[in-house]
Amino acid sequence: MKNKMTLGITLIIIGVLAIIVGIIIINQKETPLAETHKIINEPAPTQQEKPHKDTQSDLQKGHDFEGYVIQKFAKKYFTLADWRSDKSVNGVYPESNSNPDFTMRFQWHDVNTTFAVECKYRSDYYKNGVEWCTERQLEKYRKYESNKNQKVFIIIGIGGVASDPSELFIIPLNKIAGTFLGKDFLNKYKKEHFKEANMYFDTHTEVLR
DSSP: OHHHHHHHHHHHHHHHHHHHHHHHHHHHHHHHHHHHHHHHHSOOOOOOOOOOTTHHHHHHHHHHHHHHHHTTSOTTTEEEEEEOOOOOBTTBOOGGGGSOSEEEEEEETTEEEEEEEEEEEESSOSSSEEEOOOHHHHHHHHHHHHHHTOOEEEEEEESSBTTBOSEEEEEEGGGOOSSEEEHHHHHTTBOTTTTTOOOOEETTTTEEO
16 A cells, blocks of 8 residues: 555656656747747837948038138139138037138229138039038028128039039029029039139129139
8 A cells, every 4th residue: 555655656746747847848949939029029229329420521521622612712812801610519519600611802903892602512413403501501691691791602513522523613692592403503603614713703793703
């Protein structure tokens, strides 16, 4: 009788152990699937937004093009009156940063006038034209021209490199209707042979060419 009880207890223990082992094996098989499902359905961890890779490059291109344009003004007739910088600290910008890039003073005989220039360089055309500024920038340039009673000229370089563009256009701000300028419009203000010729200010029409 005692042997039968011992055998029964042993079988029960073996059965319990078998159940436990079975549960462990099942959990080991299911865990990877569960983890895989979790990984697939969980959103990717949010990464800190990276700074625009071309930011520094764009600033350098802008500076290079400004330098190219400024060298096109003969020192005999033109004086660089002011050259705005794009300095800022922690997102704080001086008000002058919204002004055109620089101002030039033209002196010839009894003529003495000052005008502002905004330079824009684009590596190529986009949709048969160029998006040369934002609505906010356009508004600020117009406000500057009105408040200062000073003509503003937009000089756009396209193609080549910023320090040596393939095409150059000089447009009075008051002739510009919007932020996008098509090729047909641009060609009206294209400066021919600009690589050999300097800037010319027409004293009769007060237009920069």
